[in-house]
Amino acid sequence: MPTDQTTTAPMTPQQYGVGARFTLSVYSSDYVSIILGALGEADATGLTVETNDISTFLGGAEADVLRYLRDVVAAAARTGAHISVSILLSRGCPGELECELPAGVGALAAEPISLRATGIRARAHWSLYPLLDGAAGGDRARDHMTPIYDVIERAKQDGLYSGSDHYATRLDGDLAAVLETAANAWIEVGRTVQHVATHLTVSLNSPTPIPA
Numbered sequence: 001m002p003t004d005q006t007t008t009a010p011m012t013p014q015q016y017g018v019g020a021r022f023t024l025s026v027y028s029s030d031y032v033s034i035i036l037g038a039l040g041e042a043d044a045t046g047l048t049v050e051t052n053d054i055s056t057f058l059g060g061a062e063a064d065v066l067r068y069l070r071d072v073v074a075a076a077a078r079t080g081a082h083i084s085v086s087i088l089l090s091r092g093c094p095g096e097l098e099c100e101l102p103a104g105v106g107a108l109a110a111e112p113i114s115l116r117a118t119g120i121r122a123r124a125h126w127s128l129y130p131l132l133d134g135a136a137g138g139d140r141a142r143d144h145m146t147p148i149y150d151v152i153e154r155a156k157q158d159g160l161y162s163g164s165d166h167y168a169t170r171l172d173g174d175l176a177a178v179l180e181t182a183a184n185a186w187i188e189v190g191r192t193v194q195h196v197a198t199h200l201t202v203s204l205n206s207p208t209p210i211p212a
Contacts, residue, residue: 014048016108017093017195019059022069028081038075042068055086062110065089066183070176074118077175077204085202087179089186092194109191112184115176122175124202125168126155126182131195147193151185168201178202 026034048059155161160181162172171178186198
């Protein structure tokens with residue numbers, strides 16, 4: 001019997017605006033081959049990857065995005081060169097080149113990720129941005145600092161917290177663990193906040209002495 005009900009297909013991560021933009025900086029005269037080699041080694045299955053003269057865009061599911069980032073950065077770091085990488089993760093964007101969410105769209109659920117260890121030590125400055133404009137749920141939903149403090153506490157429990165600096169939290173540990181901590185906080189906050197971004201500046205093989 002005919003019915004007026006329609007079935008809406010679930011949104012894909014790309015439609016929801018899940019992705020990353022990163023810039024890999026290599027402090028070596030051989031930086032071109034190191035960067036291109038690292039990008040070429042990583043498995044881009046399931047991802048949209050667009051590289052230009054400034055940065056690389058990744059679109060796709062959270063687990064695939066983070067796996068790719070881990071592999072690219074690890075491949076570059078294994079050359080022994082001093083590496084820094086600026087990473088922006090975003091999900092639930094309200095308006096982008098190919099991302100326009102209708103009003104009332106809830107969080108697209110994602111499971112926490114787990115990344116294989118790399119054996120490479122990374123130090124990072126990390127910032128989380130729950131973008132709560134127009135959020136429902138009372139005063140707590142409008143208090144953007146509450147989820148930030150919650151995930152910093154989680155980083156402390158995980159043993160990755162290394163202190164606080166202006167505008168950022170320091171993380172220190174295996175590259176995979178650093179990325180995993182930031183990404184899982186981003187995913188967790190995304191369960192209650194539609195648009196969430198997080199930023200990391202990661203340093204590897206720094207010539208500057210750092211605590212053991």
